[in-house]
Amino acid sequence: MEPTRRQSVTGGLVSLRDWTAARPFSSDKVSVKNIDLIANAGYDIWGREKPQRVLISVALSMADTFASAAQTDTVDASTVHYGHLSKSIMSKVESQSQWLSANELLYIVLSAARAAAASPTALSTVEAEIMFVKASRAGDGVSLKLCHLPQSDSTTTILTLHRARLLALIGVNSNERTMKQMIIVSVAIDRVKGQLAERGFEVEQIIEKTVEESSYETLESLAEDLAVKVVKYFILANETGSGALEPAGVRITIEKPSAVPFADAPVIEIYRSAKQSDPWCKRLAVEMGIKRPQIPFPLQGRLDEFLQSVKQD
Numbered sequence: 001m002e003p004t005r006r007q008s009v010t011g012g013l014v015s016l017r018d019w020t021a022a023r024p025f026s027s028d029k030v031s032v033k034n035i036d037l038i039a040n041a042g043y044d045i046w047g048r049e050k051p052q053r054v055l056i057s058v059a060l061s062m063a064d065t066f067a068s069a070a071q072t073d074t075v076d077a078s079t080v081h082y083g084h085l086s087k088s089i090m091s092k093v094e095s096q097s098q099w100l101s102a103n104e105l106l107y108i109v110l111s112a113a114r115a116a117a118a119s120p121t122a123l124s125t126v127e128a129e130i131m132f133v134k135a136s137r138a139g140d141g142v143s144l145k146l147c148h149l150p151q152s153d154s155t156t157t158i159l160t161l162h163r164a165r166l167l168a169l170i171g172v173n174s175n176e177r178t179m180k181q182m183i184i185v186s187v188a189i190d191r192v193k194g195q196l197a198e199r200g201f202e203v204e205q206i207i208e209k210t211v212e213e214s215s216y217e218t219l220e221s222l223a224e225d226l227a228v229k230v231v232k233y234f235i236l237a238n239e240t241g242s243g244a245l246e247p248a249g250v251r252i253t254i255e256k257p258s259a260v261p262f263a264d265a266p267v268i269e270i271y272r273s274a275k276q277s278d279p280w281c282k283r284l285a286v287e288m289g290i291k292r293p294q295i296p297f298p299l300q301g302r303l304d305e306f307l308q309s310v311k312q313d
Helices: 016-022 067-072 082-094 102-115 194-198 200-213 219-238 279-288 303-312
Strands: 029-039 052-062 123-132 141-149 154-168 181-190 249-255 267-273
Touching: 016 141, 016 154, 029 082, 052 082, 052 102, 082 102, 102 123, 102 141, 102 194, 141 200, 154 194, 154 200, 181 200, 181 219, 194 219, 200 219, 200 303, 219 249, 219 267, 219 279, 267 279
Parallel strands: none
Antiparallel strands: 029 052, 052 123, 123 141, 141 154, 154 181, 181 249, 249 267
16 A cells, blocks of 8 residues: 655755655656757757757656546546657757757756646656767766656756766776776766756766776775765855755766676665765865865866865965
């Protein structure tokens, strides 16, 4: 029996954890995966405003079941016509003549998805994700995902760098200390908004430089270092100081394909809070002090040398 009691959240931007806790149970869902389009939106790997290829996915969870559609064998108001949904998204995206930010495009997709339902109350949750497949130098792409609760008007957004393939000197065995091997890194930043939601290329630069310059023995140590760098130099360094909600946290996932011959890869995953009320993040904020350097993009040279030079100034 699915429990009916759910955490209550108010409208606005919330963390993924709070959004998930408040999400009502839904037994029926309509999804469309990877609508392949060219959109005049987002930034490329050099941080330029450019038309580029996107993959758009949406998932609509229904407030009720598909009962009448199943009984009558028709596409009625108890479901969503996924053909009309797909065409509506395609039309909305392709009709944009002016360049849009990823956030702006995401809300256009959200609007099209919500309009596909028979009524606003027909949906319990709406999820929309745009993957910019050419926005990563080393990975599968950079995506921005929006999760929405229509009844409370609560929303969370997640910026993700997907599976960046990088060479790292990593491992405890003697052979692993002789040369670099490939690892696969993914980074997800929770409750991201505004300009931070557009700057996946800066996240990738931090990850690339940190991995290239590291020589850890364990994935755990590397993951912790990556989380520290992202929170310090992407999140804390870009705080507005306006009192507005900042990102809730960062999730780091690292795969090491060469480590276990009889498995695809061992994987470690960590989540670190970016809330300054959290002791871990509070310590990082204290370490940075009042002066919070922003890493230039593109950064010429080594990241560790840049950070050392900033400390000496």
